[in-house]
Amino acid sequence: MQPHPPAMFIADSLGLDFINSIATPLDAPVDAIADGDGLVRWLAQAKLVPPDVLGELKARAAPGELDKVAEQARALREWFRGFVRKHMGRPLTPQALAELEPLHRVLARDETFSQVVAISHRGHDGFALEQRRRWGSAESLLLPVGEAMAKVVCEESFADIRACEGHACTLIFADHTRARARRWCSMAICGNRAKQAAHRSRIKQRG
Numbered sequence: 001m002q003p004h005p006p007a008m009f010i011a012d013s014l015g016l017d018f019i020n021s022i023a024t025p026l027d028a029p030v031d032a033i034a035d036g037d038g039l040v041r042w043l044a045q046a047k048l049v050p051p052d053v054l055g056e057l058k059a060r061a062a063p064g065e066l067d068k069v070a071e072q073a074r075a076l077r078e079w080f081r082g083f084v085r086k087h088m089g090r091p092l093t094p095q096a097l098a099e100l101e102p103l104h105r106v107l108a109r110d111e112t113f114s115q116v117v118a119i120s121h122r123g124h125d126g127f128a129l130e131q132r133r134r135w136g137s138a139e140s141l142l143l144p145v146g147e148a149m150a151k152v153v154c155e156e157s158f159a160d161i162r163a164c165e166g167h168a169c170t171l172i173f174a175d176h177t178r179a180r181a182r183r184w185c186s187m188a189i190c191g192n193r194a195k196q197a198a199h200r201s202r203i204k205q206r207g
């Protein structure tokens with residue numbers, strides 16, 4: 001068995017996948033960000049933080065520092081899970097803004113700046129304005145997470161956010177299918193399981 005199974009990115013939205021970073025693939029819940037190393041692995045897999053930045057922050061961190069950041073990340077995650085679960089399934093109302101204080105506390109710490117970079121597009125050279133971030137401390141690892149959550153609030157239609165229908169499955173996702181008919185976190189996991197259960201009950205009825 002792999003010691004660290006790859007995190008699942010099934011939500012079609014990174015802020016929601018962050019909520020899904022604790023899941024129950026079999027019997028016991030597995031928390032991908034149970035400690036600092038887990039948080040670093042998750043951020044790398046989510047491509048929210050460049051690998052060189054992760055390496056540098058890891059090398060610079062005092063013992064236990066990243067574990068503390070992971071603890072903050074888990075608290076933020078559980079707050080956001082409550083917010084999303086409360087509001088999902090129908091459009092978000094302006095009143096919800098008053099509940100976003102924990103998110104605003106993270107966003108207020110951000111140190112982003114813009115930089116002109118040279119780009120080449122289809123043989124044409126030019127320049128583009130790119131957003132960068134100062135990664136001052138280990139805590140700055142929470143910033144891209146806050147940004148991903150803010151994008152859920154601002155860019156996703158909450159009417160299309162729903163929980164997987166799988167029995168005992170805790171995963172949530174944004175349904176971006178044209179028919180808005182998505183029911184499962186993944187066809188390979190809960191979709192198949194439901195199909196097999198339906199098949200078994202048909203056989204039982206016939207018998």
Ligand SMILES: [Zn+2]
Nearest residue numbers: 164169185190
């Ligand atoms: Zn599921």
